[in-house]
Every structure is written in structure tokens, then in C-alpha cells.
Amino acid sequence: xxxxxxxxxxxxxxxxxxxxxxxxxxxxxxxxxxxxxxxxxxxxxxxxxxxxxxxxxxxxxxxxxxxxxxxxxxxxxxxxxxxxxxxxxxxxxxxxxxxxxxxxxxxxxxxxxxxxxxxxxxxxxxxxxxxxxxxxxxxxxxxxxxxxxxxxxxxxxxxxxxxxxxxxxxxxxxxxxxxxxxxxxxxxxxxxxxxxxxxxxxxxxxxxxxxxxxxxxxxxxxxxxxxxxxxxxxxxxxxxxxxxxxxxxxxxxxxxxxxxxxxxxxxxxxxxxxxxxxxxxxxxxxxxxxxxxxxxxxxxxxxxxxxxxxxxxxxxxxxxxxxxxxxxxxxxxxxxxxxxxxxxxxxxxxxxxxxxxxxxxxxxxxxxxxxxxxxxxxxxxxxxxxxxxxxxxxxxxxxx
Amino acid sequence: xxxxxxxxxxxxxxxxxxxxxxxxxxxxxxxxxxxxxxxxxxxxxxxxxxxxxxxxxxxxxxxxxxxxxxxxxxxxxxxxxxxxxxxxxxxxxxxxxxxxxxxxxxxxxxxxxxxxxxxxxxxxxxxxxxxxxxxxxxxxxxxxxxxxxxxxxxxxxxxxxxxxxxxxxxxxxxxxxxxxxxxxxxxxxxxxxxxxxxx
Numbered sequence: 001x002x003x004x005x006x007x008x009x010x011x012x013x014x015x016x017x018x019x020x021x022x023x024x025x026x027x028x029x030x031x032x033x034x035x036x037x038x039x040x041x042x043x044x045x046x047x048x049x050x051x052x053x054x055x056x057x058x059x060x061x062x063x064x065x066x067x068x069x070x071x072x073x074x075x076x077x078x079x080x081x082x083x084x085x086x087x088x089x090x091x092x093x094x095x096x097x098x099x100x101x102x103x104x105x106x107x108x109x110x111x112x113x114x115x116x117x118x119x120x121x122x123x124x125x126x127x128x129x130x131x132x133x134x135x136x137x138x139x140x141x142x143x144x145x146x147x148x149x150x151x152x153x154x155x156x157x158x159x160x161x162x163x164x165x166x167x168x169x170x171x172x173x174x175x176x177x178x179x180x181x182x183x184x185x186x187x188x189x190x191x192x193x194x195x196x197x198x199x200x201x202x203x204x205x206x207x208x209x210x211x212x213x214x215x216x217x218x219x220x221x222x223x224x225x226x227x228x229x230x231x232x233x234x235x236x237x238x239x240x241x242x243x244x245x246x247x248x249x250x251x252x253x254x255x256x257x258x259x260x261x262x263x264x265x266x267x268x269x270x271x272x273x274x275x276x277x278x279x280x281x282x283x284x285x286x287x288x289x290x291x292x293x294x295x296x297x298x299x300x301x302x303x304x305x306x307x308x309x310x311x312x313x314x315x316x317x318x319x320x321x322x323x324x325x326x327x328x329x330x331x332x333x334x335x336x337x338x339x340x341x342x343x344x345x346x347x348x349x350x351x352x353x354x355x356x357x358x359x360x361x362x363x364x365x366x367x368x369x370x371x372x373x374x375x376x377x378x379x380x381x382x383x384x385x386x387x388x389x390x391x392x393x394x395x396x397x398x399x400x
Numbered sequence: 401x402x403x404x405x406x407x408x409x410x411x412x413x414x415x416x417x418x419x420x421x422x423x424x425x426x427x428x429x430x431x432x433x434x435x436x437x438x439x440x441x442x443x444x445x446x447x448x449x450x451x452x453x454x455x456x457x458x459x460x461x462x463x464x465x466x467x468x469x470x471x472x473x474x475x476x477x478x479x480x481x482x483x484x485x486x487x488x489x490x491x492x493x494x495x496x497x498x499x500x501x502x503x504x505x506x507x508x509x510x511x512x513x514x515x516x517x518x519x520x521x522x523x524x525x526x527x528x529x530x531x532x533x534x535x536x537x538x539x540x541x542x543x544x545x546x547x548x549x550x551x552x553x554x555x556x557x558x559x560x561x562x563x564x565x566x567x568x569x570x571x572x573x574x575x576x577x578x579x580x581x582x583x584x585x586x587x588x589x590x591x592x593x594x595x596x597x598x599x
Contacts, residue, residue, distance in 0.1 A: 328459070346471070349461065349471065350471035353441075353471055353472060353473070353476070354471075354473050354476075356417075356476065358439065358441065358459050359441070359459060359461065360453075360454065360459045360460050360461060361460075361461045361462055361463075362450060362462050363462050379447065379451075382451060383450075383451060383454055386451060386454035386455040387454050389455070390454065390455075390456075390457040393457065394457070
């Protein structure tokens with residue numbers, strides 16, 4: 001818990017629930033008859049309603065992007081480093097809207113909600129949702145809020161893919177698209193990692209074909225494994241070396257470097273228990289995640305990633321997908337991100353240029369791998385801040 | 401604004417699409433955007449300059465010119481600019497070909513190494529010229545491909561590049577009748593407006 005809430009925080013926030021009873025036809029053809037979206041907003045909507053910024057969350061994110069839910073919260077929202085008064089996404093200037101996506105497990109309708117048709121948990125019956133479906137539901141939220149245009153739509157990783165979908169499907173409703181550490185579509189390697197994560201969940205004996213909530217249990221081991229493998233792909237080799245290479249043992253004195261091989265108890269066990277710090281760290285991360293995240297949601301989110309391919313309606317040509325995307329773009333990538341490396345962002349930039357779009361692109365030097373997009377890396381924050389100041393200035397000059 | 405940019409902007413049409421290779425802090429693009437409604441994109445590798453571009457509101461892409469421009473479509477811009485960057489490129493001739501592939505016309509400016517001051521410096525001291533304008537020593541200079549007005553004219557002839565206009569100016573960016581008469585001797589900065597010779 002922070003001793004007191006910092007002055008550059010949005011402070012205490014209360015999520016709101018929006019109910020939608022107009023059926024939503026999903027990409028799969030299935031229909032969600034009704035659903036709820038849980039939403040947080042920060043800052044004030046101006047009288048012309050031109051300063052709204054939509055935040056799209058990544059795989060394990062949710063609506064709680066900034067501030068605290070209560071005085072006893074140990075941590076603020078997941079993107080508190082960027083959202084707040086005077087921060088890069090400045091809540092003194094913008095009205096920031098952040099929601100939990102459909103299929104999530106933080107309050108919006110998803111596998112842990114009650115299916116009105118059966119009066120039981122949806123569990124595995126919750127339909128597979130895609131990035132396109134999320135954006136359709138975000139559009140309905142926007143209409144409900146009576147916002148006709150986003151000043152900017154901003155997201156990293158899977159959130160960045162939602163940004164691209166907005167720019168492709170609803171370009172007249174987005175003035176600026178900010179897409180961070182994303183990819184135009186997943187590579188075979190990306191899908192492979194997702195499949196390992198899914199298999200570890202579905203093979204857990206407490207999975208019960210997704211009906212674990214009805215049985216009063218959950219696939220803890222499977223979720224842990226899924227998160228452990230996921231977590232490895234979010235970090236870079238250099239970040240792991242630095243994180244787990246702090247205590248150099250006696251025999252390494254000459255090199256003063258242990259390649260991230262810090263031992264947990266100072267000596268090898270010559271058994272199959274945890275020997276290295278990196279192992280216990282992954283166990284801890286997996287354990288913590290398994291307590292807070294729903295396994296069916298994890299399956300859904302990884303499928304949404306695997307299925308994302310905005311070129312599907314354009315014969316595989318992403319530049320054609322951007323043919324009408326006359327919003328302005330900012331893309332950023334991170335040098336050591338091997339999940340969605342800079343080359344993947346450059347692919348998007350090349351197709352935006354081919355489509356004649358206005359685009360800015362930065363490649364940020366950062367050791368932290370894919371995780372960097374969530375961290376306060378000075379050049380990244382400064383760039384995002386500079387760009388959003390421009391968004392604000394354009395807003396002001398349009399109004400005058 | 402840097403005075404060579406003052407001259408360049410006269411050759412740029414209102415509402416046109418401009419690609420600025422090595423756009424620096426984005427001041428020219430910003431000026432063109434606000435005064436001529438130009439749609440511009442700049443390429444830059446210096447991080448401080450890139451931030452200046454973002455702060456100004458000009459589009460900037462972090463990209464090293466020496467790694468090529470294959471991500472740009474042929475004919476996708478009206479004018480491609482290369483201001484005071486030619487001499488720092490690893491393959492300047494290749495980049496000029498690329499400029500004229502991507503743009504309908506190009507504008508190139510470079511320090512003229514054939515200027516009398518450079519000639520006198522080298523002739524009298526026997527050492528590589530160092531001046532206020534080109535302040536680097538030979539071993540740490542980013543400028544690896546100096547050329548003269550005559551050299552550039554020769555390249556244009558070899559590559560069938562049409563010179564639409566050529567101006568030379570001094571460091572105060574003043575032109576004069578004697579610079580027009582002896583550009584390679586008196587001009588300190590050369591400014592070329594070029595296009596592909598399609599005749």
C-alpha cells in the first residue's frame with residue numbers, strides 16, 4: 001500500500017458497469033444475446049466530447065489501468081506509469097476510457113459469468129471472441145457514452161492489435177492510432193507458445209473440460225505453467241541475466257558475472273528441486289497469476305491473439321486493409337522484444353506507408369523485452385507524451 | 401530556419417507529399433505543413449531530433465538511410481528531400497536513384513568541397529579541411545563522401561538525371577552573380593532540384 005496516494009495518480013477510482021441487451025453477432029457466427037462491460041474512466045470529458053482516449057488492454061490486462069480501488073491496494077492499475085495528471089496520457093487534458101474486454105475475468109461478461117440460458121457459469125460455453133468482436137463491443141460502449149470520435153485509441157501488444165482493427169474498421173471514429181509492441185499477425189512461433197500454454201491448462205486434471213467452477217475448483221497447475229511459459233516470452237535474455245545475476249558466488253569471483261545464475265540457497269541440491277532464483281521467480285509469478293486469472297479466459301485471449309489477421313478480408317495484403325485508414329499513426333517497438341520484435345512493427349509501418357498513411361515510428365532501446373511497453377522507459381514515455389501533446393494541440397485548433 | 405531550407409521550400413508545391421530524408425528536428429517539414437499544407441514524413445536516426453519532430457507534430461520514422469528505402473513505394477511522394485545528408489551516406493549514388501524512384505522530383509543539398517576555401521586549405525596546409533561549417537577531423541567525421549559541384553554534375557549526366565535547377569550559396573546562404581559564374585569555386589553549399597530524365 002502506498003503511504004499516501006501520489007499526486008500524479010488519478011487517485012481512487014470506481015469501475016462502472018454498462019449493460020447491453022442488443023445481441024452481438026460474433027465473428028464465429030455465434031450470438032451474445034446480452035452482455036456487460038466493466039469500465040473505468042479518468043479525467044473529464046470536455047463539452048464538445050472531443051478529448052476521449054480509448055485504452056485497449058493486452059492478454060492479462062483489464063479495465064483497471066490507473067489509480068487505486070481502495071486505500072489498501074498494494075499496487076495501482078496496470079498502466080499507472082502512463083495515465084494520470086501530467087503523465088504521458090495526461091488526464092488533465094484527456095478523458096481516458098478503459099474497459100475489460102468481453103471474455104475477460106475482471107467483471108465484463110466472460111466464462112466466469114452466469115449464462116442466462118442455463119443459470120450456470122458459462123465456463124467453456126462462452127463463445128470464442130476475436131479482436132474484431134472486442135472492437136465491435138467497444139464501439140457500442142462509445143455510442144452509449146455518446147462519444148462520436150476518439151482523439152486517440154492506444155494499446156500495446158494484443159491492445160495494439162485492437163488499435164489496428166479500429167483504424168481498419170472505423171477510421172472515421174479514430175483521429176490517432178497508437179500501436180505499441182504489436183504485430184500484424186502472430187508468427188508460427190507465437191502460436192506455438194500459446195498452444196503450450198493452452199495444453200498445460202486443458203491437461204490439468206482439475207480442468208474438467210472447462211467446468212471447474214461447477215466443481216468448486218480450478219486448474220491451478222495448468223494456469224501456473226501457462227503463465228510461466230508466457231512470462232519467459234515477455235522477458236529478454238539480457239533482462240533475465242540482470243535480474244538473476246546479482247549475487248556472484250565465490251567461484252565466479254574472477255569474472256564477477258554469473259549469467260543470471262543466482263542460486264536460491266547458495267549451493268546446488270543435486271536433486272530436482274528448485275536450485276536457481278529464476279526457477280523460484282517463475283513459480284512465484286505463476287502462482288500469483290493462477291489465483292487472479294481465469295483459465296477459460298486465458299484460453300480465449302490466446303485464441304484471439306492466434307486468430308488476429310486483419311488481412312483476411314484483403315487477400316493477405318495489409319496495405320489494402322489500411323486503404324481508408326486516414327487517421328494518423330504512431331507505432332513503437334522495443335529492441336529486445338522477441339515476442340513481437342521491431343521487424344513486426346516495421347512490417348506494419350511499411351504497409352501503412354504503402355497505403356499512403358501518415359505515420360511515425362520509433363524503435364526504443366530497452367533491455368526489458370516485450371514487458372517494456374508496461375514500464376516507465378524514459379525515451380518511450382517522452383515520445384508517447386510528445387505525441388499525445390500533439391493530439392491535444394490538434395484538438396484545440398480544430399475547436400477554435 | 402536554416403537558410404538553405406528557405407531556398408528549398410520555394411521548389412515545393414502546396415498540398416504535395418514530401419519525404420524528408422534526414423529530416424533533423426523537423427523544422428522544414430513543420431514549416432511546409434503549416435505554410436503549404438504539405439503532407440510530410442521525415443526519416444531520422446538521431447533520437448533527440450526524433451523527439452523534436454514528435455514535439456512539433458511532424459511525422460517521423462526512425463530509419464537508417466544506409467539500410468535502404470525499400471519500404472517506400474515507387475512514385476508515392478511528389479518531392480523527396482535530402483538536405484546536407486548526402487556526404488554522410490555509405491552509398492550516396494544509390495540513395496539518389498532511390499529518391500527519384502520514390503519521388504517525382506528530388507532536392508539535394510550538400511557542402512561543396514570544390515569551394516576555394518577547401519582548395520586553399522588542402523593546397524596550403526596539406527591537411528583535410530576543417531572549418532566552422534565542417535568542424536570534424538578526418539577520423540571522426542560523419543561526412544564520408546564529400547563531392548564538388550562538378551562531381552555532382554558528372555553523376556547526374558552519368559545517371560541520366562535531369563537538373564531542373566541549381567543554386568549555390570555561401571554560408572550565409574546568399575547567392576550572387578559571381579557565384580553563378582563560378583559555382584564550383586565560390587559556392588559553399590550546392591542546392592539541386594532534380595528529376596529522372598524521361599526523354
